[in-house]
Amino acid sequence: NAGSWDGFLRKLSATDGSEIWTRQFGGAGVDAAWSLAVDPSGNAYVGGWVSDQQGCQHFGGQDGFVAAYDSDGKLRWTHQFGRSFGDQVLSIALAGQGVVVGGTGDLDGMLSGNTDAFVRELDGSGTPVWSLEVLATSADEYTNGVWADPKGNVYAVGHDQTIGNNEAFIAKLAP
Structure with a gap:
């Protein structure tokens, strides 16, 4: 354990x-893995957040991350x-030759509240193919699940979180 919490992937x-x-x-710092997808070849894709990943540029607060490992556990x-705020990958799914991820954070520097719900394809x-803020209001928003x-x-x-009220959303994003 390198700090308070560490994430891990085990085959x-x-x-x-x-x-x-x-x-x-x-x-x-505190680091966590929230999501996992495995392709037919056994490659694993894990997503979550890190507070200060060693060997990587740290952007401040919590950084969202996706890591790809081959079937032998080698980092690809x-x-x-x-x-500067908390960015988190909360969900991951296979998409074509890559993955699509969903989470919460600030992709474009234009936060509407504390965090905005996003979807990003890698x-x-x-390498990012596209990114989209799915929901951006004065509340905190989270993309909890994605599928392609x-x-x-x-x-x-x-969902979004406002004081005393939570609302769900479902979105279909066409290519």
């Missing part, structure tokens, strides 16, 4: 549940982003 044997490999990440790429190398269909449509679900 287990399908036959007996024994550990094949474990990858730990995080720095001295990492995409880390953020601004290609097979971890074979036609390239992305679906997002989430």
Whole structure:
């Protein structure tokens, strides 16, 4: 453990549940993994947030991240982003040759409240293809789930938090 909390990814044997490999990440601060997707080749994509990931540029507050590992546990790429407030990847799904992620944060520096709900697509190398703030009001908004269909449509679900009131949203984003 490098700090208060660390995130980890562990691959287990399908036959007996024994550990094949474990990858730990995080720095001295609080770090967490919230989401996981695995493609048919066994490559794993994990998303969450880090407070000060060692070896990566830190943008302030909590930074959202996505890390891709091959089936042997070798790190393929990492995409880390953020601004001065808390940015978090809360959901991840396979999309074509890459992944689509959803979460909360400040992608464009134009926060409407404390955090805005977003969706971002990353290609097979971890490079952003597109990003969109799905919901941006004076409340805090979160994209809690994402899914991509074979036609390239992305679906997002989430909620906003206002004092004494929470509202859900469902969105379909066409390519």
